[in-house]
Amino acid sequence: MCPxxxxxxxxxxxxxxxxxxxxxxxxxxxxxxxxxxxAVSREESPLGVKVLKQLIENTELAAKKKMxxxxxTGYTVVFLELGQDVRVTGGDLYDAINEGVKQGSKEAYLxxxxxxxxxxxxxxxxxxxxxIHTDIVPxxxxxxxxxxxxxxxxxxxxxxxxxxxxxxxxIKDFVLERVRKAGANPCPPVIVGIGIGxxxxxxxxxxxxxxxxxxxxxxxxxxxxxxxxxxxxxxNNLGIGPEGLGGRITALAVHIEEWPCxxxxxxxxxxxxxxxxxxxxVIL
Amino acid sequence: xxLSIKMNTVVKIKTPLSDKEIENLKAGxxxxxxxxxxxxxxxxxxxxxxLLEKGEKLPFDLKGQVIxxxxxxxxxETEVIGSAGPTTSYRMDNYTPVLLSSGLKGMIxxxxxxxxxxxxxxxxxxxxxxxxxxxxALISQYIKKSEIIAYxxxxxxxxxxxxxxxxxxxxxxxxxGNDFYVEGPKKYFRGV
Numbered sequence: 001m002c003p004x005x006x007x008x009x010x011x012x013x014x015x016x017x018x019x020x021x022x023x024x025x026x027x028x029x030x031x032x033x034x035x036x037x038x039a040v041s042r043e044e045s046p047l048g049v050k051v052l053k054q055l056i057e058n059t060e061l062a063a064k065k066k067m068x069x070x071x072x073t074g075y076t077v078v079f080l081e082l083g084q085d086v087r088v089t090g091g092d093l094y095d096a097i098n099e100g101v102k103q104g105s106k107e108a109y110l111x112x113x114x115x116x117x118x119x120x121x122x123x124x125x126x127x128x129x130x131x132i133h134t135d136i137v138p139x140x141x142x143x144x145x146x147x148x149x150x151x152x153x154x155x156x157x158x159x160x161x162x163x164x165x166x167x168x169x170x171i172k173d174f175v176l177e178r179v180r181k182a183g184a185n186p187c188p189p190v191i192v193g194i195g196i197g198x199x200x201x202x203x204x205x206x207x208x209x210x211x212x213x214x215x216x217x218x219x220x221x222x223x224x225x226x227x228x229x230x231x232x233x234x235x236n237n238l239g240i241g242p243e244g245l246g247g248r249i250t251a252l253a254v255h256i257e258e259w260p261c262x263x264x265x266x267x268x269x270x271x272x273x274x275x276x277x278x279x280x281x282v283i284l
Numbered sequence: 285x286x287l288s289i290k291m292n293t294v295v296k297i298k299t300p301l302s303d304k305e306i307e308n309l310k311a312g313x314x315x316x317x318x319x320x321x322x323x324x325x326x327x328x329x330x331x332x333x334x335l336l337e338k339g340e341k342l343p344f345d346l347k348g349q350v351i352x353x354x355x356x357x358x359x360x361e362t363e364v365i366g367s368a369g370p371t372t373s374y375r376m377d378n379y380t381p382v383l384l385s386s387g388l389k390g391m392i393x394x395x396x397x398x399x400x401x402x403x404x405x406x407x408x409x410x411x412x413x414x415x416x417x418x419x420x421a422l423i424s425q426y427i428k429k430s431e432i433i434a435y436x437x438x439x440x441x442x443x444x445x446x447x448x449x450x451x452x453x454x455x456x457x458x459x460x461g462n463d464f465y466v467e468g469p470k471k472y473f474r475g476v
Contacts, residue, residue: 046448047454051416062367063445069418071357071367071440109366111440121327123439152372152394152417163462184465185372185395187417239472243417244395245454246468276418 005087006140007182008284010096013088013144016282017100020146021076022108024278025068028059031214032191032277035252039189039242046249052189055275060089066108073110074148076101076130077208083139094132097144102126113151131204145212145277153186153272159204162266170194171268172231178270179235179251180219184244187250187274191215192235195269196224196260203267210255211273213237296450300348301389306411311462315413316450318421321352321392322443328435329379336386343434343443346383347417350390351415355440356430357420365430365446367420373412377401384408392453394467405457412452414464426451452460 036056043049053225062069081237105112105127114128115121158178162170175194182190195206218225231254241247252275261267297305299319309315322344324332335342353373357366373393380391381404389410394417397405407414415423429447434441456464 045468048472054416054419054422058416060422061425065421065426067360067363067421068357069353069421070418071369073357073367074373109358109360111355111366113355113440114303125439127342149295155372184414184417185374187394228316234475237474239469239474241469241472244465244469245412245414246464246470246472248472266455274418 005085007087007089009089010046010091010093012284013093013096013142014103016099016224016284017078017097017146017216018107018142020144020280021101021104021148022284024071024146024148024280025108025110026066027063028069028276029214029279031216032252032275033059035215036189036275037071039249039252043242043247043249045241045245045247046134047236047245048242048249051069051242051245052249062155066185068108068110069278070150070274072109072113072150072152074103074150074278076116076127077147077149078130078132079145079209079212080132080134081137081143082134083141083218086141086142097132098117098128098131101128101130142284143280144284145279147212150274150276153190153274156182156186157207157269157271159200159267159269162268163262166266171267172234174268175231175270176234176238179213179240180238181252182272183240186272187276188240188244189242189249189275190271191277192231192251192254193271193273194254194256195271196256196266196267197261199261199265200267201258203269204271206257206259207269208273210257211271211277213255215253220256221258224256224258228256255282299350300358301350301392301411302348306389306409306443307443308458309411311455311458312465313455315453315455317350317453318449318451319447321350321446321448323354323446325355325441326351326375327438327441328443329376331435333379333382336382343470344445345387347387348389349387349423351383351388351448352415353391353393356424356444359430363424365427366416366425368424368427369420370417373397380404384410385432396463397457402457402461402463404436406459409459411455411459412457414456416453423451458459
């Protein structure tokens with residue numbers, strides 16, 4: 001018997017991506033807002049409390065006035081989970097995503113922040129191309145996650161190929177050193193995404209995917225869940241605080257994703273996310 | 285909209301800045317700025333430096349002025365400007381000492397500056413302020429006028445002349461060489 005393919009027209013994909021770009025830029029996810037509000041009650045620095053309240057006020061204003069939370073409306077990173085029983089019709093899937101980014105950026109007055117070549121540096125004038133990561137999964141659905149990423153936090157990220165013997169202590173030292181060096185630059189309170197294992201590029205992708213997890217959810221594997229909690233305490237003990245002006249809330253969460261790795265390797269990647277953790281998703 | 289900063293702890297200043305006003309500013313002070321700010325980021329800085337090297341006229345006179353490191357989102361028809369929070373300042377560090385030696389008095393951005401910039405701030409009696417990173421929507425409310433005065437081809441990186449009222453910032457680096465990004469966190473450090 002022939003397998004039944006579910007058809008999804010690219011028109012629906014263009015429209016969905018456009019809406020997600022707009023929604024992500026104007027409206028912070030509930031879990032992040034909750035974490036910010038909760039941070040106000042735990043912050044010991046009076047200036048830190050004031051700063052956190054202003055960040056919350058900013059998100060409320062952005063939602064109310066339908067304007068971007070941050071002027072760096074980011075590089076549009078798109079995660080696709082494409083069911084293997086889906087057939088995309090009417091055109092090219094990646095073209096459709098870029099068209100959605102273009103339409104959403106224009107409609108919502110987003111900033112055009114992408115240059116076509118890293119050295120010639122001419123603005124593409126429409127925020128394309130997106131960076132697209134695709135996973136093929138069982139089923140007949142298409143999940144689209146749009147996660148615009150600002151450069152302030154992205155620029156502070158890093159990867160290190162540790163020795164297997166460096167273990168948990170080596171990982172902690174590397175992460176804490178990155179946070180200390182980043183200081184005020186990534187607009188704390190941050191969310192720290194960490195990828196452990198895999199290969200060089202796999203670790204970085206894991207660190208970015210880790211940022212998509214809801215705040216308050218921990219890694220299911222106890223070793224990593226415990227490490228997330230320990231790192232969060234130690235990061236907040238650095239005293240960097242909201243906007244780097246001093247305080248007890250430097251990070252809202254630490255999320256670790258792990259992957260099998262080579263007998264000779266222990267890759268660790270750290271991807272920073274500013275407080276404006278923008279990501280929205282839809283399942284078609 | 286409510287002013288988020290309490291008035292009793294705030295210093296009010298006007299641009300262009302005088303040496304006397306700058307001398308009174310200490311790292312950690314909360315400040316409200318009224319007057320003109322000029323926007324410039326990476327690309328505009330490179331062009332300004334080129335002009336200075338060639339001895340040509342700049343798009344605006346640097347004397348006493350304050351540069352705001354910002355690339356706003358486009359304004360809707362009904363708004364003065366889009367979201368307009370600060371960008372990270374260290375990217376401008378290599379250009380800054382030359383601008384300070386040419387009369388620039390203040391900078392607004394976010395994140396720490398290099399040793400060279402902190403030294404130049406002392407030497408030329410200038411000041412570096414932080415605005416709230418990631419608060420672009422809120423900050424836009426303090427900007428009352430915006431016009432592009434140079435490098436329109438740079439899009440978000442064009443030089444804009446902004447008229448601001450009670451624009452909230454915090455002094456990070458003062459003329460004594462203090463750095464609030466070092467001093468502020470000390471009190472809350474619990475590590476080893």
